[in-house]
Amino acid sequence: MLALVTGASGFIGGAIAAELRHRGHEVRGLVRDIDRARATAPAGIELVPGDVTDPASLARAAEGIECVIHTAGLVGDWLDRAEARRVNVEGTRNLLAAADAAGVRRFVHMSSLSVLGTRHHHGTDESAPYRYGDAYTDTKIASEQVVRRFTSLGGMDTVCLRPGFVYGPGDRQVVPGLLDALATGQFVYVGDGSKEMNTIYIDDLVEVTLRAAEAPAAAGAVYNINDGARTPIRDFVGFLTDYLGIPAPTRHVPPPVAIAACYALEGAARIARSSKPPRLNRSRLRFVYYNQHYSIEKARRELGFEPRTGYREALPRTLEWFRAGDLLPARAA
Numbered sequence: 001m002l003a004l005v006t007g008a009s010g011f012i013g014g015a016i017a018a019e020l021r022h023r024g025h026e027v028r029g030l031v032r033d034i035d036r037a038r039a040t041a042p043a044g045i046e047l048v049p050g051d052v053t054d055p056a057s058l059a060r061a062a063e064g065i066e067c068v069i070h071t072a073g074l075v076g077d078w079l080d081r082a083e084a085r086r087v088n089v090e091g092t093r094n095l096l097a098a099a100d101a102a103g104v105r106r107f108v109h110m111s112s113l114s115v116l117g118t119r120h121h122h123g124t125d126e127s128a129p130y131r132y133g134d135a136y137t138d139t140k141i142a143s144e145q146v147v148r149r150f151t152s153l154g155g156m157d158t159v160c161l162r163p164g165f166v167y168g169p170g171d172r173q174v175v176p177g178l179l180d181a182l183a184t185g186q187f188v189y190v191g192d193g194s195k196e197m198n199t200i201y202i203d204d205l206v207e208v209t210l211r212a213a214e215a216p217a218a219a220g221a222v223y224n225i226n227d228g229a230r231t232p233i234r235d236f237v238g239f240l241t242d243y244l245g246i247p248a249p250t251r252h253v254p255p256p257v258a259i260a261a262c263y264a265l266e267g268a269a270r271i272a273r274s275s276k277p278p279r280l281n282r283s284r285l286r287f288v289y290y291n292q293h294y295s296i297e298k299a300r301r302e303l304g305f306e307p308r309t310g311y312r313e314a315l316p317r318t319l320e321w322f323r324a325g326d327l328l329p330a331r332a333a
Contacts, residue, residue, distance in 0.1 A: 001020075001025045001026070001066050001067055002025070002026045002027075002028065002064055002065055002066050002067075003017075003020055003025055003026070003027050003028070003065065003066065003067045003068070003069060003213070004027075004028045004029075004030060004061055004062060004065040004067070004068045004069070004099075004104075005017045005020070005027060005028070005029050005030070005045075005068075005069045005071065006029075006030045006052065006068070006069070006070045006071055006072035006095065007030075007031075007070075007071040007072030007073070008027070008029025008030060008031055008037070008041050008042075008045060008047070009029065009031050009036070009037035009039075009040045009041040009047075010040075010071065010072070011166070011170045011171050011172065011173070011202070012071045012110065012166060012202070012205065013029070013069070013071035013072065014040060014041060014042055014170065015168075015170060015202050015203075015205075015206050016069055016071065016206050016209055016210070017029055017041070017042050017045050018042035019206045019207075019210065020210070021042060021043075021044045021045060023210070026046075027042075027044075027045040027046065028045065028046045028047075028048055028061065028065065029041055029045045029046065029047050029048065030048055030050045030052075030057075030058075030061050030072065031047055031048070031049065031050070032049070032050070032051050033049070034047045034048075034049055048060070048061045051091075052072055052073075052087060052091030052092070052094055052095050053086060053087060053090065053091050053094065054094075055094045055097070055098060058094055058095055058097075058098035058099075059098045059101065059102070061098070062095075062098045062099050062101070062102035062104060063102055064102070065099065065102055065104050066104060066105055066106070067104065067105065067106045067107075067108070067213050068095065068099045068104050068106075068107045068108065069108045069110075069209060069213060070092065070095055070107065070108065070109050070110060071110045072091070073087060073088045073091070073092075073110075073143075074087045074088055074136070074139075075136065075173070076136060076277075077134060077136065077277050077281055077282075077283030077284060078134075078135075078269075078274075078275075078276065078277030078278075078281065079134075079135040079136050079139075080135070081135040081138070081139075084135045084136060084138075084139040085135075085139050085142070087139075088136075088139035088140065088142070088143050089139050089142045089143045089146060092109065092143040092146050092147065093146050095107075096146065096147065096150050096155070096158075099156065100150075100155050100156050104156055105156060105157060106156070106157045106158075106159070106213055106214075106219075107147070107156055107157065107158045107159070108158075108159045108161065108209060108212050108213050109143070109144065109147045109158060109159065109160045109161070110161055110163070110209075111140055111143070111144045111147075111160045111161060111162045111222075112136075112137075112140045112162055112163065112164075113162045113163065113164045113198055113224060113225075113226070113292070113294055114133070114136065114137045114140060114283075114286070115130050115131075115137060115140050115141045115144060115162065116128050116130070116131060116162075116294070117130070117131025117132075117133060117137075118131070118133050118137075118282045118283075118285065118286045118290060119131065119290060120290050120291040121198075121290070121291055121292050121293050121294055122291060122293050123293055123294070123295050124224075124293070124294050124295065125224065125294070125295040125297070125298065126162075126222050126223065126224055126295075126298055133282055133283075134281070134282055134283055136283065137283075144160050144222070147160055148160065148220075148222070151219075151220045152220075157218075157219035157220065158219075158220065159212045159213075159218045159219070159220075159221055159222075159223070160221070160222040160223070161205075161208065161209060161212055161222075161223050161225050162222065162223065162224050162225055163200050163205050163225040163226070164197075164198030164199060164200055164225070164226040164292065164294065165197065165198055165199045165200070165287070166199075166200050166201075166202055166205055167199060167200075167201065167202065167314065167315075167318055168201050168202030168203065168314060168317065168318050168321075169202070169317060169318055169321035170202065170321070171202070171318065172327070175318060175322075176322070176327060176329075178237075178240070179240065179244075179322075179328065179329050179332050180329045182237065182240060182241055182244075182246060182249065182332070183244075183246055183329040183330070183331035183332040184329070184331065185247070185249075187237070187249045188249065188251045188252070188253050188288075189233070189234065189249060189251065189252045189253070189288065190252075190253050190255055190258040190285065190288045190289035191252065191253075191254070191255050191289055192234075192252065193232060193233055193234030193237075193252070194232050194233075194234065195232065195233050195288070195289055195290060195291045195292070196230050196231060196232060196233075196291050196292055196293045197229075197231045197232070197233055197236055197292060197311075198226045198292035198293070198294055199226060199227050199229075199231065199236070199311060200225055200226045200227050200307070201227060201307070201309040201310075201311075201314040203308070203309060204227060204307045204308060204309055205225060207305070207308075208223070208225055208299060208303060208305045211303040211304065211305060212303060215302065215303050215304075217302045217303070218302060218303060221298075221302065223296070223298055223299040223302075223303065223305075224294045224295060224296050224298070224299065225296060225299060225305075226294055226296055226307070227307040227309070227310060227311075228296050228300075228306075228307045229307075229310055229311075230293055231310075231311060233288065235311075236311055236315075237249065239311060239312065239315055240315060240319075243315065243316065243319060244319065244328075244332045246331060246332055255289055258280065258285065258289060259285065259289075261280055262278075262280045262281060262282060262284075262285050265278035265279065265280055265281065266278055266281050266282070269281075
């Protein structure tokens with residue numbers, strides 16, 4: 001199989017491209033800057049220059065491709081709404097058009113569990129409605145709708161995967177930020193710390209992505225993806241602090257206070273037109289407070305997906321990768 005992976009020099013795209021090569025497939029990686037991408041992209045893949053906002057570059061990249069795995073996009077908890085739409089929504093539309101014109105048979109779109117909203121989830125499955133929120137969430141909803149509508153109108157086979165919090169070796173965004181907050185004593189629980197995480201180790205996400213690229217039953221489907229565990233945040237955080245030998249957080253903020261502060265800080269940041277996210281916002285509140293238990297029974301049933309790596313095995317691998325690269329915060333190192 002010849003696969004095109006967008007974001008092939010990034011955390012998720014790079015891991016998927018590497019595993020495709022390991023399994024003997026040919027891989028073409030779409031990257032914006034080939035010289036920069038060579039430092040992080042996996043060995044053995046063909047790097048091609050392109051941008052999801054440039055249809056001409058996508059047409060060239062899609063030539064001869066059998067499967068597209070789309071992981072590129074803007075991620076963050078304080079995105080410019082217009083720019084996020086240009087990249088995440090219109091970029092996905094451009095890529096779908098190029099792939100369909102090139103005769104691609106399967107298009108796997110990396111969406112997010114955030115499309116189901118910043119609220120408590122207790123076994124939420126794929127039938128739940130979208131719930132809008134911040135710019136990232138809204139553009140992930142819109143891009144998923146573009147993909148699903150494309151298939152419903154008779155386009156090529158598509159699959160939407162909705163991973164939760166993805167971590168593992170190669171993550172330079174979420175876990176490092178959490179470690180820094182823990183090492184500097186800034187981490188605070190909202191509530192009693194019992195909220196359930198929606199984590200997925202990178203190797204498990206790669207496995208289910210490759211299954212989605214091949215399984216006939218996946219055509220036109222949407223899947224929630226996480227590790228299937230019900231891990232309280234205090235257990236996840238406690239494992240990190242114990243492993244690194246740093247003090248465990250002890251401070252707790254009542255949820256009503258945190259929620260009020262979240263909206264007040266977001267409002268003030270918008271008025272000030274701040275380019276940086278407030279210390280507490282809806283995205284971060286989802287991580288530290290709202291219960292995030294989603295059902296993955298559909299992926300188990302239709303893709304044969306069974307997560308293999310829980311946080312007790314995954315976090316040591318992740319932290320040692322950080323340590324080897326001198327990426328741990330100074331107080332945690």
